[in-house]
Amino acid sequence: MKYVIVFLVGGAICVIGQLLICYTRMTTARILVAFVLAGIVLTALGVYEPLIGFANAGASVPLTGFGYTLAKGAIDGARQNGVLGAITGGLEASSGGVAAAIFFAVSGALAFSPKTKK
Amino acid sequence: MSMPKDKRAQIYRERVKALQPKSKASGMCVRAFFVGGLICCIGQLIRDFGEKALKLTGNDLSTFTCVVLIFLGALTTGLGIYDRIAKFAGAGTSVPITGFANSMTAPAMEYKKEGFISGLGTRLFSIAGPVLTYGVAGSVIVGLLSLIFH
Amino acid sequence: MPACKRKGERTVFFERKPHIVSAASIVGDMEGAGPLGALFDKILQDDTWGESSWEKAESKMFEAAARMALDKTGLSTGGLHCLLGGDLLNQLITANYAARELSVPFFGLYSACATLTEALLLAGMLIEGGFLGNAACVASSHFSAAERQFRYPLEMGVTAPPTAQRTVTGAGALVLRGDAPSPCDPFQSVCVAGGTIGRVVDMGITDMSNMGAAMAPAAADTLRAHLRDSGKSLMDYDAVITGDLGKFGTKMLIELCDSEGLHIEEKHMDCGNLIFAPGQGADCGGSGCGCAPVVLGAHLLQMLEDGIWNRILFLATGALMSPVSNLQGESIPGIAHAVILERVRA
Numbered sequence: 001m002k003y004v005i006v007f008l009v010g011g012a013i014c015v016i017g018q019l020l021i022c023y024t025r026m027t028t029a030r031i032l033v034a035f036v037l038a039g040i041v042l043t044a045l046g047v048y049e050p051l052i053g054f055a056n057a058g059a060s061v062p063l064t065g066f067g068y069t070l071a072k073g074a075i076d077g078a079r080q081n082g083v084l085g086a087i088t089g090g091l092e093a094s095s096g097g098v099a100a101a102i103f104f105a106v107s108g109a110l111a112f113s114p115k116t117k118k
Numbered sequence: 119m120s121m122p123k124d125k126r127a128q129i130y131r132e133r134v135k136a137l138q139p140k141s142k143a144s145g146m147c148v149r150a151f152f153v154g155g156l157i158c159c160i161g162q163l164i165r166d167f168g169e170k171a172l173k174l175t176g177n178d179l180s181t182f183t184c185v186v187l188i189f190l191g192a193l194t195t196g197l198g199i200y201d202r203i204a205k206f207a208g209a210g211t212s213v214p215i216t217g218f219a220n221s222m223t224a225p226a227m228e229y230k231k232e233g234f235i236s237g238l239g240t241r242l243f244s245i246a247g248p249v250l251t252y253g254v255a256g257s258v259i260v261g262l263l264s265l266i267f268h
Numbered sequence: 269m270p271a272c273k274r275k276g277e278r279t280v281f282f283e284r285k286p287h288i289v290s291a292a293s294i295v296g297d298m299e300g301a302g303p304l305g306a307l308f309d310k311i312l313q314d315d316t317w318g319e320s321s322w323e324k325a326e327s328k329m330f331e332a333a334a335r336m337a338l339d340k341t342g343l344s345t346g347g348l349h350c351l352l353g354g355d356l357l358n359q360l361i362t363a364n365y366a367a368r369e370l371s372v373p374f375f376g377l378y379s380a381c382a383t384l385t386e387a388l389l390l391a392g393m394l395i396e397g398g399f400l401g402n403a404a405c406v407a408s409s410h411f412s413a414a415e416r417q418f419r420y421p422l423e424m425g426v427t428a429p430p431t432a433q434r435t436v437t438g439a440g441a442l443v444l445r446g447d448a449p450s451p452c453d454p455f456q457s458v459c460v461a462g463g464t465i466g467r468v469v470d471m472g473i474t475d476m477s478n479m480g481a482a483m484a485p486a487a488a489d490t491l492r493a494h495l496r497d498s499g500k501s502l503m504d505y506d507a508v509i510t511g512d513l514g515k516f517g518t519k520m521l522i523e524l525c526d527s528e529g530l531h532i533e534e535k536h537m538d539c540g541n542l543i544f545a546p547g548q549g550a551d552c553g554g555s556g557c558g559c560a561p562v563v564l565g566a567h568l569l570q571m572l573e574d575g576i577w578n579r580i581l582f583l584a585t586g587a588l589m590s591p592v593s594n595l596q597g598e599s600i601p602g603i604a605h606a607v608i609l610e611r612v613r614a
Binding site for chain 2: 320321416420421422423424425426427429431470471472473478481485516519520523524552
């Protein structure tokens, strides 16, 4: 059952992105930014945390989940450390993902070369 | 012919908009739904594995899931598979965190020909840069606002 | 002082009618697998052609196509009076580096995908004017080099909108001569009879993945000007052939012409629609500087040589876009230069 919910919610979030691509001809780069910002706003409004509780990876794997991690980190940081925590909290909470993305991107670039597409 | 140029251009643009082939939204959405849902399920599998086999909890568990997914995204990009799935799945592959990994690995691979500093190092962020820029800036704003409202 | 040879607003007719004596085309494997595959001189199975970058590979294709076309008519690079050509890449790097290797007198030209007809028209004028005895016109494009300059990295997972065309990997070269062809030249009876200079036309299209729509008004404008200046009608031509409007651009051109009472549909062909077959993953057709020259050199000139056609109007169309101006909110201007290609009886 848990996996059904993960599948349904995760799929539905992707469909929202697809609708934006199809009907507004939004570029991929804009979609990525829009989803992270949407995650941040929804977290600030207190909407996204319950969704994560309900759908687990279905809500945390889409980029809105990355926005959630950033916003939640900043809010928690602010609570514990005031202004400094508000500044450091977001990156602190997401540091694993950011560092991994940079590291694996560099490794990937060293190991592989792009190929012409058919 | 006596129509002013701007008016003619406007009519032309409207005709282009009306006649241009539309992407088949329904088919794309179904595929985005299945592939996107599937990637999330893979994420859940990784998470459950981390929880049960590695006894991870809380933030560590989230970070572990995220790191493994990013690794998989970067690896499939390097192998030239990710963009092929993306052609089929559209937003189903762009929206999950694996798409973020793809958007960093792809330019890093592409621009290493222009060297490690001005090529790979700079261009790595050409697509994902704005995500980090506005994501981090947004989180600081939210953090500061939370100080005011609590 | 001889009278000005211009006719009407921007059309010229040549008295010497420079002959196109040879052509060469080199394409990538996807183009080679298309409907015209058997007609190309060389199909690259590996589109890096052993080079370390797409840009270097494209330059090698440009150079090789030029050499191949010269070889076919028995000209050495030393005997070539002028090379005219260009490509899509910033600062014309493909053409410039190829010209460095060829070490011949060179004019680098840019009209995006209309570069070939710009070169043909200028070469025709230079020969007509007696400044050159022969000239080579070369243009090229490379899918992977164009993608990384204009769009996304190759491995980036993006879906192209249905109006997106695929940049042709190809280089095509044509050799023009002022005097009569020698008996062993591949083409004995094809000449450039004149042409019409294009204007930059912009209807405000901003979508970089809808270049056909951005270029169609320029093609219509040049066609209209050509018929008005020359006093000819569509009846005088066996075919009206555009460079790379693709499926959707073709549709818009036909609509634009129809609205002015010019019914070109039956006579119209588009190189971008000829080069790929349905199901090759380029549903809206091909594009790029290399599209028009490889289709012209490998296929269309033979139709004239064989006498299937006697006269065609060839309009290569270019979308003069730049990612920089596009990001600054500018629309995409188009241009189309036309040349009249005729069969002359020897």
